[in-house]
Amino acid sequence: xxxxxxxxxxxxQKAGVSKSTAxxxxxxxxxxxxxxxxxxxxxxxxxxxxxxDLAVGMRSGRTGLLGLVIPDITNPFWAEVARGAQDRAAENxxxxxxxxxxxxxxxxxxxxxxxxxxxxxxxxxxxxADNFDDLDRFGLPFVLIGSSAERFPATSSVGxxxxxxxxxxxxxxxxxxxxxxALILGPKSRIARARFLRTFHxxxxxxxxxxxxxxxxxxxxxxxxxxAAMKRLLARGRAGHLAVFAANDMMALGAMVAxxxxxxxxxxxxxxxxxxxxxxxxxxxxxxxxxxxxxxxIGMRAVDCLFDEIAxxxxxxxxxxxxxxxxxxxxxxxxxxxxxxxxxxxxx
Amino acid sequence: xxxxxxxxxxxxQKAGVSKSTAxxxxxxxxxxxxxxxxxxxxxxxxxxxxxxDLAVGMRSGRTGLLGLVIPDITNPFWAEVARGAQDRAAENxxxxxxxxxxxxxxxxxxxxxxxxxxxxxxxxxxxxADNFDDLDRFGLPFVLIGSSAERFPATSSVGxxxxxxxxxxxxxxxxxxxxxxALILGPKSRIARARFLRTFHxxxxxxxxxxxxxxxxxxxxxxxxxxAAMKRLLARGRAGHLAVFAANDMMALGAMVAxxxxxxxxxxxxxxxxxxxxxxxxxxxxxxxxxxxxxxxIGMRAVDCLFDEIAxxxxxxxxxxxxxxxxxxxxxxxxxxxxxxxxxxxxx
DNA sequence: TGATTTCGTGGGAACGTTACCACGCCGTCC
DNA sequence: GGACGGCGTGGTAACGTTCCCACGAAATCA
Numbered sequence: 001x002x003x004x005x006x007x008x009x010x011x012x013q014k015a016g017v018s019k020s021t022a023x024x025x026x027x028x029x030x031x032x033x034x035x036x037x038x039x040x041x042x043x044x045x046x047x048x049x050x051x052x053d054l055a056v057g058m059r060s061g062r063t064g065l066l067g068l069v070i071p072d073i074t075n076p077f078w079a080e081v082a083r084g085a086q087d088r089a090a091e092n093x094x095x096x097x098x099x100x101x102x103x104x105x106x107x108x109x110x111x112x113x114x115x116x117x118x119x120x121x122x123x124x125x126x127x128x129a130d131n132f133d134d135l136d137r138f139g140l141p142f143v144l145i146g147s148s149a150e151r152f153p154a155t156s157s158v159g160x161x162x163x164x165x166x167x168x169x170x171x172x173x174x175x176x177x178x179x180x181x182a183l184i185l186g187p188k189s190r191i192a193r194a195r196f197l198r199t200f201h202x203x204x205x206x207x208x209x210x211x212x213x214x215x216x217x218x219x220x221x222x223x224x225x226x227x228a229a230m231k232r233l234l235a236r237g238r239a240g241h242l243a244v245f246a247a248n249d250m251m252a253l254g255a256m257v258a259x260x261x262x263x264x265x266x267x268x269x270x271x272x273x274x275x276x277x278x279x280x281x282x283x284x285x286x287x288x289x290x291x292x293x294x295x296x297x298i299g300m301r302a303v304d305c306l307f308d309e310i311a312x313x314x315x316x317x318x319x320x321x322x323x324x325x326x327x328x329x330x331x332x333x334x335x336x337x338x339x340x341x342x343x344x345x346x347x348x
Numbered sequence: 349x350x351x352x353x354x355x356x357x358x359x360x361q362k363a364g365v366s367k368s369t370a371x372x373x374x375x376x377x378x379x380x381x382x383x384x385x386x387x388x389x390x391x392x393x394x395x396x397x398x399x400x401d402l403a404v405g406m407r408s409g410r411t412g413l414l415g416l417v418i419p420d421i422t423n424p425f426w427a428e429v430a431r432g433a434q435d436r437a438a439e440n441x442x443x444x445x446x447x448x449x450x451x452x453x454x455x456x457x458x459x460x461x462x463x464x465x466x467x468x469x470x471x472x473x474x475x476x477a478d479n480f481d482d483l484d485r486f487g488l489p490f491v492l493i494g495s496s497a498e499r500f501p502a503t504s505s506v507g508x509x510x511x512x513x514x515x516x517x518x519x520x521x522x523x524x525x526x527x528x529x530a531l532i533l534g535p536k537s538r539i540a541r542a543r544f545l546r547t548f549h550x551x552x553x554x555x556x557x558x559x560x561x562x563x564x565x566x567x568x569x570x571x572x573x574x575x576a577a578m579k580r581l582l583a584r585g586r587a588g589h590l591a592v593f594a595a596n597d598m599m600a601l602g603a604m605v606a607x608x609x610x611x612x613x614x615x616x617x618x619x620x621x622x623x624x625x626x627x628x629x630x631x632x633x634x635x636x637x638x639x640x641x642x643x644x645x646i647g648m649r650a651v652d653c654l655f656d657e658i659a660x661x662x663x664x665x666x667x668x669x670x671x672x673x674x675x676x677x678x679x680x681x682x683x684x685x686x687x688x689x690x691x692x693x694x695x696x
Numbered sequence: 697t698g699a700t701t702t703c704g705t706g707g708g709a710a711c712g713t714t715a716c717c718a719c720g721c722c723g724t725c726c
Numbered sequence: 727g728g729a730c731g732g733c734g735t736g737g738t739a740a741c742g743t744t745c746c747c748a749c750g751a752a753a754t755c756a
Contacts, residue, residue, distance in 0.1 A: 005487075007712055018736045023714065031734060053465045054411065055712035057402045058741045065445075065466065073434065073446075074427045076627075083422045086448050090455075095462045097413075098421075098446040100434050107438075114443045117401045118413065139353075223630075253631050260633070279424075283601050285608075285633035355742055366706040371744065379704060403742035406711045 006047040014043035026051070057119055066306065067097045067115040067123035068299075069108060070145075074100075076278045077295045078126075081145065084299025085124060092307070094121070101128060109134050116140060122310045124302045127152065129191075141309035143302050147192040149318070156309060158302045160293040161320035162192060166199035168325055169245055169273055169291045174207075177334025178243035178271060182215035184229040184255060186247040190221070196247055196275075219251065226251025230258035234270075241334060242270045249276035249290055256284055256330070267332035277326055287328030294321045354395040362391035374399070405467055414654065415463040415471035416647075417447045417456060418493075424626045425643045426474075429493065432647025433472060440655070442469070449476060457482050464488060470658045472650045475500065477539075489657035491650050495540040497666070504657060506650040508641040509668035510540060514547035516673055517593055517621055517639045522555075525682025526591035526619060530563035532577040532603060534595045538569070544595055544623075567599065574599025578606035582618075589682060590618045597624035597638055604632055604678070615680035625674055635676030642669045 012022035017036055024032045025040035026049075032040075043049075057063035068085050070078040082098055089096045097120060099111040108128045112135075115123050122141035129148045135155075142155075149157035173181050183200065186193040204211040217232045219225030226246055233244065246252035252274030259270045266272055267286060274281055277292025298321050305316050360370035365384055372380045373388035374397075380388075391397075405411035416433050418426040430446055437444045445468060447459040456476045460483075463471050470489035477496045483503075490503075497505035521529050531548065534541040552559040565580045567573030574594055581592065594600035600622030607618045614620055615634060622629060625640025646669050653664050 009712080019713085020736055021734080024735090027714085033734070036734085050461065051465050052467065052712050054402045054405045054467050055741090056714075058406060058712080058743095059714040061741090063402065063466075064462075072431070073421065074424070074431045076422070076424070076427075079422045079424075079427045082446070083420070083448060086421065086446065090447070090458070095445050095447070095466060097443050098430070098434065099438070099443070100431060110438070113398065114412075117399050118411075118443060119400065119402050280628040280631040283628040284631045353742095356744095357742080367743085368706055368745095369704080372704090375744085381704070384704085400742055403711090404744075406713095406742080407744040409711090 005052075006049045007052070008049070010047050011040060011043045011049050014047060015039040061119075062121055063119050064094050065097060065118060065120040066094050066303065067099070067111075067118075067120045067125075069099045069101055069111050069115075069123065069125045071103050071126060072100050073098060076280075077276060077293060080295025081299040081302075084296035084301075085303050086299075087296075088300040088303035092303075101126070103128050105131055112138055122306045124299075124306055141306060143305045143309060145298055145302050147190070147195065150191050150195075153318075156305050156316045156318075158298050158305060158316075158319045158321065160298065161322050162195040163199040163202075164320070165275060165291045165293070165323035166196055166245075167203060168323065169275065170200070170203045172289075172291075172325055173243055173245060173271075173273060173331070175335060176243075176271070176331050178241075178331070179207075180209065180214055181243040181245050181271075181273075182217070182233055184226055184233070184244055184246040184251050185216060185218040186221045186225075186251075187218065193218070193247065200245075218247075221248050221250060223250050223254035223257075226254030227258045228254075230255035231262075234258065234262050234264075238270075241332060243273070243331070244270065245273045245275070247275055249274040249278040249281050249288060252288055252290065252330075253280060253284055256288070267330050271331040273331060275323075277324075281326070281328065284330075286330050289328045289330045290326050291323050292326045293323050297321050353400075354397045355400070356397070358395050359388060359391045359397050362395060363387040409467075410469055411467050412442050413445055413466060413468040414442050414651065415445045415447070415459075415466075415468045415473075417449055417459050417463075417471065417473045419449055419451050419474060421446060421448050424628075425624060425641060428643025429647040429650075432644035432649075433651050434647075435644075436648040436651035440651075449474075451476050453479055460486055470654045472647075472654055489654060491653045491657060493646055493650050495538070495543070498539050501666075504653050504664045504666075506646050506653060506664075506667045506669065508646065509670050510543040511547040511550075512668070513623060513639045513641070513671035514544055514593075515551060516671065517623065518548070518551045520637075520673055521591055521593060521619075521621060521679070523683060524591075524619070524679050526589075526679070527555075528557065528562055529591040529593050529619075529621075530565070530581055532574055532581070532592055532594040532599050533564060533566040534569045534573075534599075535566065541566070541595065548593075566595075569596050569599060571598050571602035571605070574602030575606045576602075578603035579610075582606065582610050582612070586618075589680060591621070591679070592618065593621045593623070595623055597622040597626040597629050597636060600636055600638065600678075601628060601632055604636070615678050619679040621679060623671075625672075629674070629676065632678075634678050637676045637678045638674050639671050640674045641671050645669050 008019050008022050012019040021036055022040050025037040053064055066089050073079055086096050101108040105128050108131055124143050124145055126146040127144055127148050144152055144155050144157040146159055201211050215233055217229035219229040246255055252272050255272055256266055259266045264270055274288045274290035277290050281288035281290050356367050356370050360367040369384055370388050373385040401412055414437050421427055434444050449456040453476050456479055472491050472493055474494040475492055475496050492500055492503050492505040494507055497507055549559050563581055565577035567577040594603055600620050603620055604614055607614045612618055622636045622638035625638055629636035629638050
């Protein structure tokens with residue numbers, strides 16, 4: 001801090017041009033001769049010049065900073081989103097300010113204000129569900145991510161395609177011979193639950209299944225929530241093999257523990273399919289088969305959409321990124337014990 | 349962007365004072381009357397004024413931004429470090445720029461330059477091991493974190509107390525009746541391995557154990573590395589119960605798989621102790637007993653140290669944060685089957 | 697009472713870069 | 727030859743805040 005850093009004035013003097021010409025050469029503008037540009041670039045290298053983004057931002061209105069406001073960086077899904085956003089930002093010479101909101105309205109408001117004060121070029125936000133006012137008045141380009149973005153229909157957003165995810169999950173269950181799986185759902189207040197259920201109902205209609213006849217339990221999106229829901233499912237009694245589609249991987253992992261505690265085994269007695277793709281699913285025994293959300297792709301796509309917002313290009317509306325099946329060991333394959341014709345009919 | 353944002357000039361005019369007085373009132377300086385301050389704060393609220401951190405940074409040299417350069421935000425340990433740093437930064441009204449280096453020298457150099465250009469107030473860095481030059485010339489206050497910080501002895505750093513971790517791990521193994529555990533170590537080139545081994549040797553000396561007589565294998569700090577090392581350990585044959593202290597949790601989880609593949613069970617035949625505390629350890633079966641690193645605390649402490657660096661307060665040197673035992677189910681308790689006197693002698 | 701100190705206020709300049717415009721030179725066209 | 731347009735260059739001012747100093751009024755001290 002004691003030693004003054006070289007400025008564009010130092011570069012200009014060394015190169016024997018004006019600061020205007022120096023600035024143009026350094027920014028890659030076309031209205032500079034190649035000879036002048038060479039002299040400027042050499043001078044910049046010689047004095048060790050590095051751009052001051054504060055000054056650039058003051059005059060040009062662009063800082064090269066992007067903001068990311070997510071619930072919790074230690075949550076594996078959001079860490080993947082952050083990673084995708086980081087990578088895309090870095091590819092484009094931009095830096096990412098990362099905040100964890102813990103789904104707290106006040107924290108989010110505080111983070112949004114920090115972003116405004118820092119004059120970021122734009123932000124990617126997983127909105128706290130009831131935070132309409134702050135987002136309306138954010139005043140900078142932004143893109144929403146995650147399920148809660150649905151509450152802001154006029155805004156560009158990027159999220160997992162939950163409908164597609166439920167569909168590939170159900171198709172996979174059916175292909176393994178599980179035609180009437182039980183469901184472990186998330187809490188009633190959550191948007192993701194409604195989307196999950198809607199697609200599940202569509203799936204049943206397509207296959208002439210009465211959804212009301214299928215066992216369903218719900219709970220928090222936690223290990224404990226899934227554990228309790230599975231216990232309730234098992235307490236209903238089961239006729240033969242039970243298959244369960246859990247609304248997220250933590251619930252699925254908790255359900256596995258409940259199965260074990262009941263003296264049963266997975267997948268021999270109970271098959272469990274998760275939804276999320278958290279890393280821990282690879283280490284349960286057996287490994288959890290799950291429908292993985294595209295966290296990293298969401299992060300990258302959100303940055304792309306944000307660049308369009310910043311550039312004033314047409315809005316994207318809502319973008320849904322496809323999920324992907326991750327096959328491990330938690331689903332029994334009952335299709336192997338089915339007569340061929342019955343399996344084909346089941347796939348109708 | 350079209351609507352000009354209110355500046356301190358607007359606030360001053362509305363409050364009927366100079367911009368100097370307005371600035372003093374808003375920054376909490378003492379040389380303003382209470383009456384003027386009140387008028388200024390009311391005016392600021394009325395016009396919707398928010399500070400411009402670019403302008404503040406240009407004049408004052410302080411931006412309110414901190415940088416964090418870690419290997420990979422999706423790694424659970426580093427995500428915890430980031431979380432701790434975020435929280436401590438937010439408590440102090442600062443914002444955190446987060447970068448993932450992937451242990452790549454070029455990426456790190458690029459991130460350090462971005463931090464300089466953004467004129468951050470300081471940075472927390474897990475250095476790529478051979479990056480002496482860039483750090484020497486970083487030019488901003490910084491604090492190092494993680495094991496590779498040991499290569500920069502004159503610099504403030506914060507890391508896990510690996511010696512203490514190995515000690516509580518070994519003490520715990522002994523308390524469970526495992527007096528001569530095998531080791532699964534990380535790669536020879538890694539600093540953490542040397543520290544782990546050194547403490548292990550000290551522990552053996554204290555307990556009159558010949559370390560050369562204990563089985564040791566090594567590999568990469570990955571599931572696959574641990575899996576292969578455990579297979580080699582098992583291939584040596586085992587006399588009764590085998591206990592293994594693995595150099596990180598991923599290796600431990602890989603070792604568990606190898607145990608199962610060998611037709612053995614954990615903890616009945618083979619006990620496994622990990623090191624790290626990754627979330628996945630809670631979901632293996634049995635759950636992994638491990639010595640957990642204090643990621644979040646490291647992040648917080650690093651921010652505290654950085655504030656001291658920024659303020660020019662005396663350096664901290666190297667700070668080692670204590671690790672913590674997380675008991676789950678992967679260690680058999682052999683002390684229950686030991687005669688009381690023999691157990692006491694073993695602990696001597 | 698006069699000199700000195702303290703406090704609060706206001707004005708100018710600095711911070712480092714870009715946006716903007718004027719100007720001179722050169723080439724092309726009528 | 728003169729008018730026009732394009733290109734490259736340079737100079738000024740703007741961006742929004744803080745730093746710094748000068749000044750006047752009030753309080754304190756001798």
